[in-house]
Amino acid sequence: MLELTDLRVHYGNVAAVDGVSVTVEEGEIVAIIGPNGAGKTSTLRALSGLVRASGGRVVFRGVDISRWRPHRIVALGLSHAPEGRRLFPQMTVIENLRMGAYRRRDGLAIERSLAEVLERFPRLAERRRQLAGTLSGGEQQMLTIGRALMSDPTMLVLDEPSFGLAPLIVREIRTIVESINRDRKVAVLLVEQNARMALAVAARAYVMETGRIVLSGPAAALRESPHVKAAYLGG
Amino acid sequence: MSIDLLVQALLNGFGLAMVYVLVALGLTLIFSILEIINFAHGEFYMLGGYVTYYAYALFGLNYFATLGLAILTVGLAGVVAERLIFHDLRGKALNAFIVSLGLLWVMQAGAQLAFGVLDKPVPSAFSGIVRVLGLVISVERLVVTLSAIVLIVALYLFLRLSRPGRAMRAVAQDADAAALQGVNIEAVAALGFGVGCALAGGAGGLLAPVFAVSPAMGALPVVKAFIIIIVGGMGSLPGAVLGGLLLGGVEGLGALFMGSAAVNILGFLMVIAVLLVRPRGLVGGA
Ligand SMILES: Nc1ncnc2c1ncn2[C@@H]1O[C@H](COP(=O)(O)OP(=O)(O)OP(=O)(O)O)[C@@H](O)[C@H]1O
Ligand SMILES: [Mg+2]
Numbered sequence: 155m156l157e158l159t160d161l162r163v164h165y166g167n168v169a170a171v172d173g174v175s176v177t178v179e180e181g182e183i184v185a186i187i188g189p190n191g192a193g194k195t196s197t198l199r200a201l202s203g204l205v206r207a208s209g210g211r212v213v214f215r216g217v218d219i220s221r222w223r224p225h226r227i228v229a230l231g232l233s234h235a236p237e238g239r240r241l242f243p244q245m246t247v248i249e250n251l252r253m254g255a256y257r258r259r260d261g262l263a264i265e266r267s268l269a270e271v272l273e274r275f276p277r278l279a280e281r282r283r284q285l286a287g288t289l290s291g292g293e294q295q296m297l298t299i300g301r302a303l304m305s306d307p308t309m310l311v312l313d314e315p316s317f318g319l320a321p322l323i324v325r326e327i328r329t330i331v332e333s334i335n336r337d338r339k340v341a342v343l344l345v346e347q348n349a350r351m352a353l354a355v356a357a358r359a360y361v362m363e364t365g366r367i368v369l370s371g372p373a374a375a376l377r378e379s380p381h382v383k384a385a386y387l388g389g
Numbered sequence: 390m391s392i393d394l395l396v397q398a399l400l401n402g403f404g405l406a407m408v409y410v411l412v413a414l415g416l417t418l419i420f421s422i423l424e425i426i427n428f429a430h431g432e433f434y435m436l437g438g439y440v441t442y443y444a445y446a447l448f449g450l451n452y453f454a455t456l457g458l459a460i461l462t463v464g465l466a467g468v469v470a471e472r473l474i475f476h477d478l479r480g481k482a483l484n485a486f487i488v489s490l491g492l493l494w495v496m497q498a499g500a501q502l503a504f505g506v507l508d509k510p511v512p513s514a515f516s517g518i519v520r521v522l523g524l525v526i527s528v529e530r531l532v533v534t535l536s537a538i539v540l541i542v543a544l545y546l547f548l549r550l551s552r553p554g555r556a557m558r559a560v561a562q563d564a565d566a567a568a569l570q571g572v573n574i575e576a577v578a579a580l581g582f583g584v585g586c587a588l589a590g591g592a593g594g595l596l597a598p599v600f601a602v603s604p605a606m607g608a609l610p611v612v613k614a615f616i617i618i619i620v621g622g623m624g625s626l627p628g629a630v631l632g633g634l635l636l637g638g639v640e641g642l643g644a645l646f647m648g649s650a651a652v653n654i655l656g657f658l659m660v661i662a663v664l665l666v667r668p669r670g671l672v673g674g675a
Binding site: 236252 | 552555556558559562563565566567568569570571572573574575
């Protein structure tokens with residue numbers, strides 16, 4: 155479904171992503187874990203067209219989208235919930251959700267998606283008229299995921315959805331990601347620093363350090379790897 | 390001094406200020422979408438004045454038709470300017486500063502070459518006065534002010550209700566996030582620049598019969614627009630309207646006591662006073 159081949163991202167002369175290859179199959183949950191500054195966010199920004207890759211290829215649903223701009227990539231079914239939530243702070247919850255359906259013209263189906271998202275996130279339904287900028291961190295993260303679902307994607311890219319959230323909310327987010335994947339057959343590429351959470355939801359995972367993939371395999375196997383244990387799971 | 394006189398003075402001030410609000414809203418819209426200040430904004434206002442002049446002088450179009458033509462033509466010129474000159478400068482404030490200053494000189498010199506340096510008078514389409522509650526209002530001023538208000542409301546509805554308007558608000562709040570929702574940022578930037586210039590062009594068309602049309606006519610409204618923007622808060626559309634009302638009130642009242650040159654200084658005093666109390670302007674956020 156998604157295939158990154160030898161992807162490179164440079165900022166000036168510095169390589170932030172230095173030849174990364176990652177695949178995600180249809181309906182699969184795949185995680186990328188790694189420390190601060192490893193290049194995880196840069197990888198995601200390149201695959202959704204926010205930065206131009208300096209090398210390599212991105213193929214999504216059989217189409218080479220390496221040079222595409224973001225708005226066309228969304229339309230192809232890849233939805234990206236970015237790092238730091240990036241909501242529209244002066245818009246209400248509902249307006250944010252409707253922005254997620256910006257490419258869609260099928261009014262009735264949009265209303266159906268909206269109802270579905272509000273059902274999945276009852277807390278957003280309660281706060282539908284509240285400005286996004288005034289939501290709590292957990293609510294903002296849910297709105298970010300809800301907004302990403304509004305484009306009716308076949309693949310969801312999540313950048314650190316658990317960042318800054320209390321353990322209870324992290325568990326809730328995890329349940330939501332699993333249920334989205336199960337109910338809607340949406341493939342998920344999950345970037346996380348919370349390795350415990352990521353390796354629990356994902357079927358497969360990649361470990362990224364200083365711009366490269368240093369380890370990859372089934373999540374269960376990575377949980378047992380001495381390197382992952384020492385560096386990411388606290389021994 | 391009678392209350393009537395005060396109200397009259399305020400109305401006079403608000404009347405012109407609403408037109409300057411249009412200029413300020415255009416600048417603000419462009420700033421919020423492209424994160425640049427277009428210093429050639431007054432030259433698009435000037436272009437609106439010339440379109441009005443020639444539409445009247447050559448084709449004898451009526452007031453509202455010339456206004457519509459000014460808005461459309463200058464809007465289109467704005468889209469072209471964005472595509473040719475500004476499209477790579479989104480977020481690059483310094484480069485845009487230099488480039489837009491260059492454009493200002495080119496457009497002014499171009500206007501001098503093409504249209505001549507002399508003032509071109511545009512005759513008033515409306516004459517006479519109306520008396521309301523003891524107030525005396527010139528019909529021309531009334532039409533100008535109401536037209537400006539209609540355009541402000543139209544802009545508000547466009548931003549609130551239309552799909553491109555929604556995209557513009559999204560880009561203004563977070564351009565990357567808007568792109569990830571499927572907004573074509575380049576198209577929105579071009580359209581936003583066009584709409585911003587169209588507002589300036591409309592203002593130029595509205596004031597063409599009030600002042601004369603000349604290559605340098607853009608300087609004054611842009612100064613007023615900057616005062617409005619700084620008082621209201623950079624990037625805030627409601628702030629621009631509020632700033633305009635304040636400027637209009639201050640200038641209107643000031644005109645009771647002093648000459649027009651001195652009145653122009655009042656705006657700057659107001660800027661200083663507001664910035665001392667609220668450095669980000671009245672409606673300025675982060
Ligand atoms: N716009 C930018 N300009 C210059 N350097 C950048 C830019 N964005 C990221 N970098 C650098 O690229 C490297 C990778 O950053 P990136 O944000 O991709 O890492 P990350 O793995 O997502 O980190 P974190 O877990 O902290 O979010 C870092 O060294 C960062 O400083
Ligand atoms: Mg990151």
